[in-house]
Amino acid sequence: MSPTDLIFAQSSAKGRSALALIRISGKGCLQKIERYLRRAVSTTTGTELSSDALVLKHALARYGFLVDVDGTIIDDCLFNFFGEPFSYTGEDTLEISSHGNPYIVARIQALLRRIGMRDAEPGEFTQRAYLNGKLDLTRAEAIDQLIHADTAAGVALARKATSGIIATHTHELREQLIKIMAYFEAHIDFAEDEVGSYDAVSQKQQLELIHVKVRSLADSYASGMKMREGLKVVFLGEPNAGKSSLYNALLGTERAIVTAIPGTTRDVVEDRLLINGKDFVLLDTAGVRETHDQIEKIGVERTLRAAKEADILCYVIDPVHMNASALELELKQKISELKASAQTNKSGAELIVLTKSDLWPSALSERINELSRQSDAHVPPITLSSSQTATVGDVRKLFEKIYDATLVAGRNSDSPVLISRRQQDKALLALGAVEHAIDMVARGDFPEKIASTLVLASQHLTELVGEIGTEDVLANIFSSFCIGK
Ligand SMILES: Nc1nc2c(ncn2[C@@H]2O[C@H](COP(=O)(O)OP(=O)(O)OP(=O)(O)O)[C@@H](O)[C@H]2O)c(=O)[nH]1
Numbered sequence: 503m504s505p506t507d508l509i510f511a512q513s514s515a516k517g518r519s520a521l522a523l524i525r526i527s528g529k530g531c532l533q534k535i536e537r538y539l540r541r542a543v544s545t546t547t548g549t550e551l552s553s554d555a556l557v558l559k560h561a562l563a564r565y566g567f568l569v570d571v572d573g574t575i576i577d578d579c580l581f582n583f584f585g586e587p588f589s590y591t592g593e594d595t596l597e598i599s600s601h602g603n604p605y606i607v608a609r610i611q612a613l614l615r616r617i618g619m620r621d622a623e624p625g626e627f628t629q630r631a632y633l634n635g636k637l638d639l640t641r642a643e644a645i646d647q648l649i650h651a652d653t654a655a656g657v658a659l660a661r662k663a664t665s666g667i668i669a670t671h672t673h674e675l676r677e678q679l680i681k682i683m684a685y686f687e688a689h690i691d692f693a694e695d696e697v698g699s700y701d702a703v704s705q706k707q708q709l710e711l712i713h714v715k716v717r718s719l720a721d722s723y724a725s726g727m728k729m730r731e732g733l734k735v736v737f738l739g740e741p742n743a744g745k746s747s748l749y750n751a752l753l754g755t756e757r758a759i760v761t762a763i764p765g766t767t768r769d770v771v772e773d774r775l776l777i778n779g780k781d782f783v784l785l786d787t788a789g790v791r792e793t794h795d796q797i798e799k800i801g802v803e804r805t806l807r808a809a810k811e812a813d814i815l816c817y818v819i820d821p822v823h824m825n826a827s828a829l830e831l832e833l834k835q836k837i838s839e840l841k842a843s844a845q846t847n848k849s850g851a852e853l854i855v856l857t858k859s860d861l862w863p864s865a866l867s868e869r870i871n872e873l874s875r876q877s878d879a880h881v882p883p884i885t886l887s888s889s890q891t892a893t894v895g896d897v898r899k900l901f902e903k904i905y906d907a908t909l910v911a912g913r914n915s916d917s918p919v920l921i922s923r924r925q926q927d928k929a930l931l932a933l934g935a936v937e938h939a940i941d942m943v944a945r946g947d948f949p950e951k952i953a954s955t956l957v958l959a960s961q962h963l964t965e966l967v968g969e970i971g972t973e974d975v976l977a978n979i980f981s982s983f984c985i986g987k
């Protein structure tokens with residue numbers, strides 16, 4: 503890839519559409535194409551077609567014809583020119599919006615090849631933006647994610663990262679490390695009376711503060727990932743408990759089959775639910791029981807596998823035949839049975855939904871209400887549901903509450919959230935080096951050794967932002983991006 507070539511690509515989606523956008527980048531791209539631009543007839547004034555070339559200036563839009571080498575009109579297009587450095591890539595950039603017919607796009611691309619331009623590699627525009635100092639690597643990655651995110655949180659996190667918050671925060675941490683490093687370096691060669699007395703303990707405290715920050719930066723990747731994917735809610739219960747009815751009520755569609763026959767649901771049914779910008783993946787499952795039915799048996803196995811992956815385990819229990827006075831005990835018993843069969847040891851959140859409230863005897867109703875208000879009850883939070891009265895609002899609120907409690911880092915808009923495994927790897931390497939340096943200070947190691955470990959830590963942070971990177975590594979990162987971006 504030569505950074506001086508003129509490159510082009512269709513930046514809009516392939517296929518038939520109202521408009522297509524072809525982007526060209528590289529020094530002198532306008533001069534190259536200018537002889538193929540013609541003034542079009544004004545659709546408002548009907549002014550005559552002129553053979554004059556269109557005059558394009560910096561960041562100006564012009565409407566006109568694009569003609570082929572033989573002078574025939576390819577299409578009437580909108581030309582947007584952005585002169586260096588005021589473009590996405592930092593180079594002269596011309597964007598051609600034509601009609602979105604694949605034949606027209608192919609003809610334009612053939613013309614561009616014919617006049618010496620070449621097809622851009624995936625991510626090459628962004629790579630040029632990076633090489634021209636328009637973006638750091640974390641922002642380039644953010645742009646790629648902004649295009650690919652398929653959840654509300656994914657878009658929000660990518661947007662946040664395009665502001666450069668990851669780079670800013672990482673630079674701050676790096677500067678703090680360098681200050682401490684300078685302290686240790688100062689004590690390598692100089693006598694104590696020149697640089698003051700050597701106080702490693704206070705430096706260790708500073709390092710511990712940085713350690714906390716680097717750790718929360720590294721940890722932010724996992725919580726960001728959960729936000730992007732959505733918290734997995736698994737509904738677990740006996741056959742006929744009302745799982746599928748609750749599931750449908752939450753989604754607002756008849757997604758799962760509901761019948762009065764126990765053992766209706768066999769496959770795990772999966773769908774997404776968005777509550778106030780928070781993503782959840784809801785999994786309805788087969789009711790758990792001993793069975794000889796071969797199909798149901800497989801269904802139960804699938805349920806138990808899904809339960810192991812749950813971020814929120816939602817016990818769905820039909821309490822209609824439970825004893826009001828022994829309710830708490832009976833619920834605990836039921837839950838421990840379900841838990842034992844699911845063998846979940848994941849420390850996800852749990853909640854109970856008690857179903858069929860329209861059928862509850864009044865004594866049971868009173869006891870359930872009492873228990874669900876009781877914050878120190880010895881069972882997970884309880885919420886009530888009935889497919890008839892559909893009190894799904896309460897269930898949604900509980901989901902949200904758990905979401906907020908689980909994904910603290912992502913909610914706090916001031917703290918950066920790492921968005922790629924590459925970034926997390928670098929943060930973890932930096933974390934390891936800071937930990938090592940803390941141990942060295944504790945052991946009373948030589949200042950030069952501590953300083954060199956801190957150099958290493960700061961290098962990992964620099965690499966996180968992408969300021970040091972071999973060409974191979976960079977090409978590898980950008981090649982996973984879209985063509986035309
Ligand atoms: N009266 C009443 N009936 C309900 C309520 N919720 C569910 N049911 C009924 O209970 C029966 C079982 O409901 P489902 O939602 O299929 O139960 P499930 O837990 O998915 O059952 P399986 O798929 O067999 O594990 C159906 O006849 C529902 O109409 C409710 O709130 N009130």
Ligand SMILES: [Mg+2]
Binds near residue numbers: 745759760766789
């Ligand atoms: Mg069901």
